[in-house]
Amino acid sequence: MSKNIIEMKNIEKFYDKFHALKDINFSVKKGEIVVVCGPSGSGKSTMIRCINKLEDFSSGTLLVDGEDLKDSSTNINKVRQKTGMVFQHFNLFPHKTILENITIGPIQVKKMSKVDADKLGMKLLEKVKIPHQANKYPGELSGGQQQRVAIARTLAMEPDVILFDEPTSALDPEMINEVLDVMKSLAIENYTIVCVTHEMGFAKEVADRIVFMADGMIIEEDTPEEFFTNPQTKRAQQFLSEIINH
Amino acid sequence: MNEKITLYFAKHKVLFILLNFTYIIIIAKTFQMLAYPDADFGSALTYDRIHFMLFGLEDELGGLVLTFYLAFVAIILSFIGGSILGIARWSGVKIFSIPATMFIELFRALPHIMVIFWVFFALPVFFGVFFGIKVTSSALTSAIIAFTLFESAHIAEIVRAGLNSIPKGQFEAAKTLGMNSWQVFIHIILPQAYRRMIPSILSQFVSLFKDTSLVYVIGVVEFFRAATIINNRIYMSFELLSFVAIIYFLCAFTLSKIAGQLEKKVEKQLNS
Numbered sequence: 069m070s071k072n073i074i075e076m077k078n079i080e081k082f083y084d085k086f087h088a089l090k091d092i093n094f095s096v097k098k099g100e101i102v103v104v105c106g107p108s109g110s111g112k113s114t115m116i117r118c119i120n121k122l123e124d125f126s127s128g129t130l131l132v133d134g135e136d137l138k139d140s141s142t143n144i145n146k147v148r149q150k151t152g153m154v155f156q157h158f159n160l161f162p163h164k165t166i167l168e169n170i171t172i173g174p175i176q177v178k179k180m181s182k183v184d185a186d187k188l189g190m191k192l193l194e195k196v197k198i199p200h201q202a203n204k205y206p207g208e209l210s211g212g213q214q215q216r217v218a219i220a221r222t223l224a225m226e227p228d229v230i231l232f233d234e235p236t237s238a239l240d241p242e243m244i245n246e247v248l249d250v251m252k253s254l255a256i257e258n259y260t261i262v263c264v265t266h267e268m269g270f271a272k273e274v275a276d277r278i279v280f281m282a283d284g285m286i287i288e289e290d291t292p293e294e295f296f297t298n299p300q301t302k303r304a305q306q307f308l309s310e311i312i313n314h
Numbered sequence: 315m316n317e318k319i320t321l322y323f324a325k326h327k328v329l330f331i332l333l334n335f336t337y338i339i340i341i342a343k344t345f346q347m348l349a350y351p352d353a354d355f356g357s358a359l360t361y362d363r364i365h366f367m368l369f370g371l372e373d374e375l376g377g378l379v380l381t382f383y384l385a386f387v388a389i390i391l392s393f394i395g396g397s398i399l400g401i402a403r404w405s406g407v408k409i410f411s412i413p414a415t416m417f418i419e420l421f422r423a424l425p426h427i428m429v430i431f432w433v434f435f436a437l438p439v440f441f442g443v444f445f446g447i448k449v450t451s452s453a454l455t456s457a458i459i460a461f462t463l464f465e466s467a468h469i470a471e472i473v474r475a476g477l478n479s480i481p482k483g484q485f486e487a488a489k490t491l492g493m494n495s496w497q498v499f500i501h502i503i504l505p506q507a508y509r510r511m512i513p514s515i516l517s518q519f520v521s522l523f524k525d526t527s528l529v530y531v532i533g534v535v536e537f538f539r540a541a542t543i544i545n546n547r548i549y550m551s552f553e554l555l556s557f558v559a560i561i562y563f564l565c566a567f568t569l570s571k572i573a574g575q576l577e578k579k580v581e582k583q584l585n586s
Binding site for chain 1: 481483484486487488489490491492493494497501502505506509
């Protein structure tokens with residue numbers, strides 16, 4: 069059995085009185101591709117944002133590669149190097165060029181030399197198919213291109229797991245596929261991926277497992293074949309019919 | 315080289331118009347005809363007097379040059395002071411933010427002219443009583459200290475607003491790369507904040523430039539005081555003060571136009 073890279077046990081989270089996450093038990097193995105879906109407000113983003121501690125949780129244990137996030141001796145910056153994240157709104161650094169966006173992590177955090185980082189950056193830009201934009205600024209790129217740069221920026225840190233937080237939700241429809249294609253290529257290359265998305269086609273094609281959330285709980289967890297053809301709960305059936313009717 | 319200069323002025327028409335001295339004469343003449351037909355600019359504004367108002371005495375810096383010097387030194391010092399205060403207040407770390415907030419609120423609530431007087435007259439007494447140091451106050455040094463004190467408070471608020479304007483996503487993206495708080499601040503937040511601040515800081519500089527006229531009350535012979543010194547001798551206030559007004563306007567207007575152009579440039583780069 070391969071090792072769990074992420075392990076969440078009995079995670080609870082409150083925003084004041086609002087119970088955002090209820091008894092979340094969830095784990096991800098190395099090389100696994102997990103798609104998290106569910107209606108909006110169900111706690112999907114909150115859950116994956118707990119994994120790199122962008123959100124703190126109220127109780128429970130969360131281990132990333134064996135390191136306990138609640139343990140005060142855990143260096144959160146080290147854990148974050150292992151868990152890359154791609155955001156809905158890209159969050160590229162507007163004052164840095166595309167190449168600098170990618171190299172700043174390796175240079176500052178891994179103390180890589182600028183020459184090596186630039187080489188790595190160009191290699192990654194080729195991988196996401198926009199090497200000719202290296203010296204432009206994020207503002208000059210389309211949304212789809214910016215999101216591909218954001219993926220390259222994450223890859224530059226060679227994370228053990230990549231968290232995608234609705235990576236295509238802010239994109240114009242014609243740009244969604246270029247981003248999904250890059251994500252699919254990562255799936256083939258055996259990256260470990262946790263992805264919050266509404267792209268059910270993508271989920272069907274590449275996911276090893278679908279996690280369905282509603283009202284802050286994980287209410288269904290299954291293979292894509294089972295989940296799409298034979299959803300167990302009423303909430304999941306309702307959710308799927310709404311998505312497919314669109 | 316010549317072509318370059320012509321191109322530069324063609325690009326910055328406003329600057330060219332303002333620097334064209336004939337316009338000063340045209341404005342002055344219009345003033346004269348409309349408001350005060352007996353005005354005699356010619357005999358009031360002799361070469362020596364203009365020279366004194368613009369450059370001061372031969373062995374002592376003064377006049378408009380001193381105004382610029384004062385404004386320039388004050389803006390640099392208050393930029394440094396304001397940055398430290400603004401970052402301290404923004405940081406939310408209580409041992410930094412509470413003193414910074416107290417300083418900022420105090421100096422934003424005091425009249426500038428009172429601060430100038432206080433630094434000139436009361437600060438030496440303060441040092442004498444509390445530290446036993448005998449300080450003789452120089453008018454120019456007092457002016458620079460006073461301006462640095464209240465301008466730092468204003469700049470600090472600009473810095474804080476600039477830092478507050480950086481979206482949360484920028485912090486998150488930097489943190490998820492594994493950067494520590496210091497790296498996030500230095501490489502991601504501060505550079506963006508400063509870029510956004512450039513226009514406000516420049517317009518603060520313009521208002522500081524005008525406010526320098528206040529220091530005439532403690533006897534610094536800058537542009538405004540130089541003009542009043544001449545006026546006390548020849549009593550041609552209409553001519554002299556009109557000249558002063560035109561020069562102040564030209565300088566401040568030019569500065570704010572330059573600030574406006576820079577603002578456009580910054581906006582272009584941050585449009586994403």
